Amino acid sequence: MIRTQQLTKHYGKTKALEDLNLHIEKGQVFGFIGPNGAGKSTTMMILSCLLLPTSGTAYVGGYNVLTHPEEVRQLVGYMPDFFGVYDNLKTTEYLDFYAGAYFIPKSKRPGLIADLLELVNLSNKKDAYVDSLSRGMKQRLGLARCLIHNPEVLILDEPASGLDPRARIELREILKELKRMKKTIMISSHILPELAEICDQIGVIEKGRMLACGSVEEMALRVKGIHVLLVRVLKERERAARILEEHPQVKQVDDQRDHLRVMFTGSKADQAALLKYLLAEEVPVVDFSADKENLEDVFLAITERMGS
Amino acid sequence: MSWLERLRRFKGNPVHGKEFRERFRLRRTVWIMTIYLTVIGAVMLGFMYLELMDQSVFVPGEYRDFFIIFSGLQLVMIGFLAPGLSAGAISGERERQTLSILLTTQLSPLSIIGSKLISSLAFIGFLVWMSLPLYSFVFLFGGISPQEVATVFLFFVINIFFFGSLGLFCSTWMKRTGVSTVTAYAVTFLIVAGTGILIYFWAHFAAQLDWDLDHMLSFQLFVSLNPVYAFLTIFEDQLRNETMLKIDPWLIYACFYTAVSLLLIFGSAYLLNPLRRSRRKNDIIKN
The missing domain is CATH 3.40.50.300 (P-loop containing nucleotide triphosphate hydrolases)
Structure with a gap:
């Protein structure tokens, strides 16, 4: 068009x-x-x-x-x-x-x-x-x-x-x-x-x-190979953050008060495996989704890379 | 697109309606109308009073000066209002940040310019029309032929058209309304007073060198371009007879400024077009 x-x-x-x-x-x-x-x-x-x-x-x-x-x-x-x-x-x-x-x-x-x-x-x-x-x-x-x-x-x-x-x-x-x-x-x-x-x-x-x-996802992967995931837990947020940080495919975990923002390097199948892992660890997960609000990261990463 | 379709579109152009609606909703418009009638009426009636207070005998036909003065006053008001009213037509849209949106519609630059001009001129025409009852005072004294009245009104129309086009051109050319208004008034002043001063110097210079200005075509043509002179030749047979030109000076004035007005309008449309460059046709790709 x-x-x-x-x-x-x-x-x-x-x-x-x-x-x-x-x-x-x-x-x-x-x-x-x-x-x-x-x-x-x-x-x-x-x-x-x-x-x-x-x-x-x-x-x-x-x-x-x-x-x-x-x-x-x-x-x-x-x-x-x-x-x-x-x-x-x-x-x-x-x-x-x-x-x-x-x-x-x-x-x-x-x-x-x-x-x-x-x-x-x-x-x-x-x-x-x-x-x-x-x-x-x-x-x-x-x-x-x-x-x-x-x-x-x-x-x-x-x-x-x-x-x-x-x-x-x-x-x-x-x-x-x-x-x-x-x-x-x-x-x-x-x-x-x-x-x-x-x-x-x-x-x-x-x-x-x-x-x-x-697409937003493609861009995120292309630049960093990172998906940003949103994880909400019913309770024990700190323990959930610790478990996530120990996971080999998790690069970073940010505690955003009501949810955890997880930088994850893996495919969609790996995301499913991560959720399964959290549930196996008896983390009370109430929400597990890809955060589309990572455009700022994408934008900064792309422009940073160009700048350097 | 056929000319008929263009004409139909121009007729359906929404700019006139919007402009009239906006203008007549402004309190300023009422003030302009009031001041226009007050100034023109007060000066005319005051002049009549002073002329007639010592007269004991009324001689019909000897008071044609009333009509000339009243019409001259109208001309001054037109020269004062027409550039001012049209000088903000396009720059005002630009300042209000509505011009770019207007240019993305199906209205062509020429139709935008045309309708802006019509709406500005219609208002000035409306002011002249409003002053017709004041003319009835003047007509009471007689001394004016219907042909002279018709010629004067045609002269007004030409001046409204020219000074309006001038203001509109400045408005399209200059970014700011303030600058375009000042420029439009400066050019108006040059046309009225500037040509007058040049004629004065030319005449004095010619007198010293014993040139016969009555038979100098360039001088006769130049003098005809002065609005005051052209206006006076409508009434004064003597002025008309002095010239070597075959046609009336006011007609030369009318033809010249009508042509300039058209150039200004097309120039404005050209300047307004954001894609002014040669076009290559038949450039469509499959989507």
């Missing part, structure tokens, strides 16, 4: 993007990770027909973003990292304006807007002025705006930045719903664990270069 070939963007002497090759399948959720200035927003802007690349090509839905921008714009819903709203409009008027900007017939708009407001949990704010909405609500309204023309691809640049934890959770739930709707989503975030739950693939980018790309 999204493909870039040797995509490069230079701002004067600064290399914002260098030979980026990317391939995202239809219906996939792709997480883009990288520090500020890594080239995430530049890539997203090129894919949204807002920026000319210095060289290379980018395709969305098979259309070249440079030669067929109208077709690409119809396929893409773009939400920038910072965006404003029209203060003197009500939420329904705001969405109606963008529906008009995609030439959606007037007769279809009321039903469509009502559905979108329901999707983003803003039905109770349909008559509220956009200005009066909280940041989280504005972000959700922005997401509804992205969906107004039913795009196949969503490009979301740091959609959760500046949101409080509750708003982040609400946003994540909406994104999960969109994933269920088979939308192809490209999302960037600084809050790395946020991506883990919803992403099929992640790409780590730094200084304009893609350092690594793959």
Whole structure:
């Protein structure tokens, strides 16, 4: 659905993007990770027909973003990292304006807007002025705006930045719903664990270069050969930690108060064997799962390795 | 896409509706309307009072100056408001961080520019239309032909179009509304006062060198580009007869500034397009 070939963007002497090759399948959720200035927003802007690349090509839905921008714009819903709203409009008027900007017939708009407001949990704010909405609500309204023309691809640049934890959770739930709707989503975030739950693939980018790309698990294994496991026990947490530390495939155990975070070097079969071992040692295990919230480790490991 | 389809899309362009809705919800808009009518009405009525207080006899047809002064005042207000109202149209979107989103929609840069211009100009047109009741005072005194009235209003439309396009171009070119507004006013000042000063120096220089300016085409054309001169030639037959040009100076003014306005509009659309570079067609790959 999204493909870039040797995509490069230079701002004067600064290399914002260098030979980026990317391939995202239809219906996939792709997480883009990288520090500020890594080239995430530049890539997203090129894919949204807002920026000319210095060289290379980018395709969305098979259309070249440079030669067929109208077709690409119809396929893409773009939400920038910072965006404003029209203060003197009500939420329904705001969405109606963008529906008009995609030439959606007037007769279809009321039903469509009502559905979108329901999707983003803003039905109770349909008559509220956009200005009066909280940041989280504005972000959700922005997401509804992205969906107004039913795009196949969503490009979301740091959609959760500046949101409080509750708003982040609400946003994540909406994104999960969109994933269920088979939308192809490209999302960037600084809050790395946020991506883990919803992403099929992640790409780590730094200084304009893609350092690594793959599923979260693959990336963890590729970099360190380590899986991060979450182990919750009913009682005797310290004894459980000691037993785990003695296991040859366990590299490290961190006590996180309500659970143990275990760095484990082994396959899925080895994980099953570890659980069996804990139960044999009569450890009262109530939860044993792979922790998807290890993106920070993955990211740090990849960028550290590149740095060294 | 066919021209008919383009026209249909332009007609259905949502920017006008949004702009009108936003503008008329602002308290500032009511103040602009109030101040516009108050200033223009107070000056006109005050002038009438001073002119008529010593007159014991009323002679219809001798008071065409009222109409000229009133129309001149309208022209000044247009020159003052049109660049200011359009100078924030695009830079304002940029400052509000809504421009990038607008550019990802199906609205083309030209349709965005066109609808922004229409909504800015419609408001100024609305102000002129609002002042029509004040014209009724002037019409009471007579002395003006319907043709002159129609010409003056056409002259207003051309000026609104030009100064609006100028403001819009500055707004697209400059990043900040403050800078674009100052630039638009500076160019307006250059066109009104700058050309006037140049004409003054040119005339004095020519007088010293015994040049016959009445038969110098370049001078005649240049003078016609000054809005004040072009405006006065609508009313003054003598000014029209002095020139060697075959067409009225105000018509030269109208044609020149209409052409410049169109250039400014297309230039704005070009600057607004984020993908402004030559396009190669037939570049689709299988997904």
